[in-house]
Amino acid sequence: xxxxxxxxxxxxxxxxxxxxxxxxxxxxxxxxxxxxxxxxxxxxxxxxxxxxxxxxxxxxxxxxxxxxxxxxxxxxxxxxxxxxxxxxxxxxxxxxxxxxxxxxxxxxxxxxxxxxxxxxxxxxxxxxxxxxxxxxxxxxxxxxxxxxxxxxxxxxxxxxxxxxxxxxxxxxxxxxxxxxxxxxxxxxxxxxxxxxxxxxxxxxxxxxxxx
Amino acid sequence: xxxxxxxxxxxxxxxxxxxxxxxxxxxxxxxxxxxxxxxxxxxxxxxxxxxxxxxxxxxxxxxxxxxxxxxxxxxxxxxxxxxxxxxxxxxxxxxxxxxxxxxxxxxxxxxxxxxxxxxxxxxxxxxxxxxxxxxxxxxxxxxxxxxxxxxxxxxxxxxxxxxxxxxxxxxxxxxxxxxxxxxxxxxxxxxxxxxxxxxxxxxxxxxxxxxxxxxxxxxxxxxxxxxxxxxxxxxxxxxxxxxxxxxxxxxxxxxxxxxxxxxxxxxxxxxxxxxxxxxxxxxxxxxxxxxxxxxxxxxxxxxxxxxxxxxxxxxxxxxxxxxxxxxxxxxxxxxxxxxxxxxxxxxxxxxxxxxxxxxxxxxxxxxxxxxxxxxxxxxxxxxxxxxxxxxxxxxxxxxxxxxx
Numbered sequence: 001x002x003x004x005x006x007x008x009x010x011x012x013x014x015x016x017x018x019x020x021x022x023x024x025x026x027x028x029x030x031x032x033x034x035x036x037x038x039x040x041x042x043x044x045x046x047x048x049x050x051x052x053x054x055x056x057x058x059x060x061x062x063x064x065x066x067x068x069x070x071x072x073x074x075x076x077x078x079x080x081x082x083x084x085x086x087x088x089x090x091x092x093x094x095x096x097x098x099x100x101x102x103x104x105x106x107x108x109x110x111x112x113x114x115x116x117x118x119x120x121x122x123x124x125x126x127x128x129x130x131x132x133x134x135x136x137x138x139x140x141x142x143x144x145x146x147x148x149x150x151x152x153x154x155x156x157x158x159x160x161x162x163x164x165x166x167x168x169x170x171x172x173x174x175x176x177x178x179x180x181x182x183x184x185x186x187x188x189x190x191x192x193x194x195x196x197x198x199x200x201x202x203x204x205x206x207x208x209x210x211x
Numbered sequence: 212x213x214x215x216x217x218x219x220x221x222x223x224x225x226x227x228x229x230x231x232x233x234x235x236x237x238x239x240x241x242x243x244x245x246x247x248x249x250x251x252x253x254x255x256x257x258x259x260x261x262x263x264x265x266x267x268x269x270x271x272x273x274x275x276x277x278x279x280x281x282x283x284x285x286x287x288x289x290x291x292x293x294x295x296x297x298x299x300x301x302x303x304x305x306x307x308x309x310x311x312x313x314x315x316x317x318x319x320x321x322x323x324x325x326x327x328x329x330x331x332x333x334x335x336x337x338x339x340x341x342x343x344x345x346x347x348x349x350x351x352x353x354x355x356x357x358x359x360x361x362x363x364x365x366x367x368x369x370x371x372x373x374x375x376x377x378x379x380x381x382x383x384x385x386x387x388x389x390x391x392x393x394x395x396x397x398x399x400x401x402x403x404x405x406x407x408x409x410x411x412x413x414x415x416x417x418x419x420x421x422x423x424x425x426x427x428x429x430x431x432x433x434x435x436x437x438x439x440x441x442x443x444x445x446x447x448x449x450x451x452x453x454x455x456x457x458x459x460x461x462x463x464x465x466x467x468x469x470x471x472x473x474x475x476x477x478x479x480x481x482x483x484x485x486x487x488x489x490x491x492x493x494x495x496x497x498x499x500x501x502x503x504x505x506x507x508x509x510x511x512x513x514x515x516x517x518x519x520x521x522x523x524x525x526x527x528x529x530x531x532x533x534x535x536x537x538x539x540x541x542x543x544x545x546x547x548x549x550x551x552x553x554x555x556x557x558x559x560x561x562x563x564x565x566x567x568x569x570x571x572x573x574x575x576x577x578x579x580x581x582x583x584x585x586x587x588x589x590x591x592x593x594x595x596x597x598x599x600x601x602x603x604x605x606x607x608x609x610x611x612x613x614x615x
Contacts, residue, residue, distance in 0.1 A: 114299070
């Protein structure tokens with residue numbers, strides 16, 4: 001324990017840098033997953049025929065073991081940061097697509113009918129009614145995706161990525177528990193903090209409805 | 212205003228929802244579409260704002276075929292209220308009410324003013340309710356918001372699809388009253404779908420009765436009650452409703468009045484009058500002349516007051532009647548009169564001649580005759596109770612009638 005604190009005390013700038021890279025990879029991945037996943041979720045909700053296809057594909061991606069997936073991606077994209085982000089992106093897709101889909105399909109049909117009845121166009125209905133009402137679900141998706149991505153990102157160093165995983169593997173290789181903890185504990189804290197923060201955000205988004 | 216021209220609606224699975232409908236909804240009227248579930252009433256209504264489109268035929272508003280109007284534009288010009296209220300849960304009350312004006316791009320000041328105006332229209336204080344969310348309101352309040360949302364952009368047509376069926380009876384009555392009041396003030400053309408006959412009778416200018424995708428009968432509520440087109444209409448209206456309606460209308464004072472009254476000529480002396488009252492156990496005498504023309508009445512108090520004057524006769528103490536009813540008047544009118552002026556009895560005249568007397572006793576006897584208990588002893592008690600209820604209902608209707 002003593003060693004751990006000493007190590008952290010001496011290397012905190014390096015650790016913060018690793019944490020920053022960790023967060024950056026996750027953020028980028030989630031951002032792309034949102035840009036791609038939300039529209040896919042909308043399409044799935046609006047075109048029932050495509051729903052099974054889209055959700056099925058996302059599901060297949062999800063069941064791939066993370067290490068296997070990253071290795072496969074490495075074959076195509078080579079080593080490095082980009083490959084990791086792509087992998088995390090693929091992992092984040094399913095929770096976001098599925099939750100967008102569920103969020104949109106759970107909107108009370110009476111409300112949708114009311115929206116159409118008062119003269120909203122299809123897009124107005126989507127942006128003014130359906131998406132806002134699906135927001136709490138989308139946020140759940142983001143939350144799940146973020147926690148998964150933070151976890152998966154720790155194996156990034158295996159395919160040339162950065163992040164807190166680097167310390168974990170160094171610790172294992174050099175048989176240095178202090179370094180191992182210095183990577184693992186911040187990574188775990190990160191996941192917890194992300195969950196907490198997004199949970200709060202989600203509640204705020206859902207307030208209008210729940211109050 | 213709205214006209215259906217040989218409209219037919221067949222669903223994809225081949226179900227014929229509407230068979231060749233020809234109907235016109237008149238401007239400024241409240242038309243109620245009524246029928247058992249699955250009769251096509253909602254389908255018909257949704258053709259008006261193009262939430263449905265006809266398989267054949269045309270729907271015209273002000274003689275313009277609506278299939279040529281952009282559905283989104285059309286819907287913004289038609290108010291729409293649905294059964295499940297359908298308020299947007301993520302929007303405040305003010306935003307909900309302002310949905311259509313905002314779609315129509317009114318400026319903010321105008322929208323705010325309109326929202327306050329509408330909230331006041333349904334007696335919800337704007338400062339209190341403006342910023343609340345729908346889930347913070349009671350069901351009745353929510354549906355009030357649903358209604359004013361439909362009114363927001365001053366549409367001249369409003370469609371209501373079973374708007375009150377999910378509400379408790381008391382709230383429902385209140386909202387029905389408010390709707391009728393609003394309609395009288397604002398004079399829109401309203402199409403109202405319901406399966407509740409009481410509701411239809413209460414609010415409708417015209418009732419359209421439907422069954423299996425067809426219109427069975429159209430007409431004023433009064434007309435449908437009096438002349439149901441066929442057995443289906445009769446059974447849908449309900450035998451009981453028909454029964455009480457006819458009972459109210461057909462019975463006249465002549466059937467209810469008692470003819471066994473104590474009359475006296477005005478020339479009778481007061482002592483004689485007292486004797487007569489004692490003998491017949493009454494507290495007043497109806498004074499008539501030899502042609503049986505009604506002159507007035509003399510109560511025992513009036514007679515006793517002047518008893519010392521030996522030459523006084525009934526003509527000196529009698530008081531003319533302020534209220535009389537003509538023979539042939541419906542009994543309900545007589546009861547109203549008695550209730551309003553707190554009369555113990557009211558005389559019935561034929562021409563100027565006295566014919567009989569309506570008393571509370573004679574009304575009760577009449578009710579007992581009309582609602583004769585069935586022979587079996589078991590049924591006696593419920594029947595009696597029913598008779599009592601009818602009497603109560605009757606008097607409530609009287610009060611209601613008085614208030615109008």
